Amino acid sequence: MRTMRISNLWWAVLPFCLFACNKDEQQEGTDGTPVSFVTTISPSSRLTVNNSWAGLSDAKVGVEINGTVKEYTVNEKGELTSAAPFYWEDLGQTVSVNAWYPYNEGKKPEAVVVAADQSVAANYLASDLLEVNNASVSASENTLTFVHRTACVECALQLNPTEEGTMNAATITLCNLSGVSEGNSVKTTGDYKALVAPQTLIAGTVFMEVTMSDGRSDEYVLPEDVELKQGYIFPVSVEVTPDGLNVAFGTPIKWEGETVGTDGEAPEVGPDTDGDKWEQNGDDIQTDGETTEQHPENGNSSQWEGETSEVNAEKRS
Template identity: 35%
Template sequence: TAIANTRSTVDGDWEGVQSVAVLMDGTVKAYDVTLTTADPASATLTSTDPHYWTNRKDITVTAWWPYTAGETTPSAVKVKANQSARKDFEGSDLIVADGQTVTYGSPTLRFTHRTARVTIVLTDYTEGLASVRLTGLSTEGGNPAEITPYDKGSNTYTALVAPQSVVAGTAFITCTFTNGKTFVYKMKNATDWQ
């Protein structure tokens, strides 16, 4: 049994995560995820066919979600172009506990996101808003150049993007209105989305 903790899925808990892959000594096994009721940001991982320590020495473990049977390593970061539906926003997430040293008697893994979360809060001129898009994105690894974000309500939009550097002056938010107007927000300063 291993314990997983930290912000894990898009809402910072393990809700909806049923299994993760655990790689140890060259073998990948699926582990079931059981939420910790006192702290939904933590979970317990169990398996009907678990990895076993052959001695009490520290081991190196890699684990990830989402997991597809047959995978031998975490998949590359590839987000969806249309994240307007919550399932597609959540389906763009990738978390990994990469090459972590685990101690016998204290098998804890710390998962981190491989995607960057971008949140847009529109504060002015939202009447007649037809669409919001993230634009000018890196297409490295087959990622989309544009993303339609998830509408959280209250003029707040969010999307998961592949890690990338964004240079100052990049037009990265485009808002289109029902009156035909288009507003573009350009990045003021260079930034790294990790």
């Protein structure tokens, strides 16, 4: 019995001994490949004026693998790297990855909340919440496609030919919204765009207020329910007339991203001081060089789920 207990203890300690050796080798750059990513994001938002991540004041992104979250940094090319990354144990393995922006101290916000005054550029930027859900990633196929958690309302404001005045300094405010940091209205950007939490507004609700430079203000009441879906752009035509506002909703447009090839290479990053490494039990999942597709859940275009691979991960010190 005594011999068996000692033997069991030895097998429990052995993995830690082996890992300590690997950790030293990783720091010398001779063992362990850091997990890094190339990202794509859907165009038409503040992040993607040039379909890139350029110009961010806060470039931190949360990345989660098997329940552990690490802070990664995105550059203007969309490359995600970390000073303390995850490591591949097997370059042929596939893992399931969740990610989000902004980093939010390592916690993905459960609810979508946007800024009230998006005429301030920084507030508009902070309102564009992005996420990746259950993306299947390998060392050679490491693209993460972020989708928008918000809906985007884009208004085109114009004066009726019979209306006197100018649109200079005219403002549009969207009213009676949920998911706003302060109050229940959102002031749009200078070109009349606003990011809002997904929601349904019922008929009879005051949805919009237009204020002209001369102080005139008009409201628009919804004649029917409007559903603002996650990941969609809602074009709205707004005409100021002597009798009030003529408003017409266009066909919602799905935000679509472009795939960027990685050529099987991952950007270099520094070693992890924690020595975190990831191992997988079971058969590897072959991707055949294609990015894992995501499909709507139960036909709801605002909910996405991807294929999840099982990962047996242990955090060792």
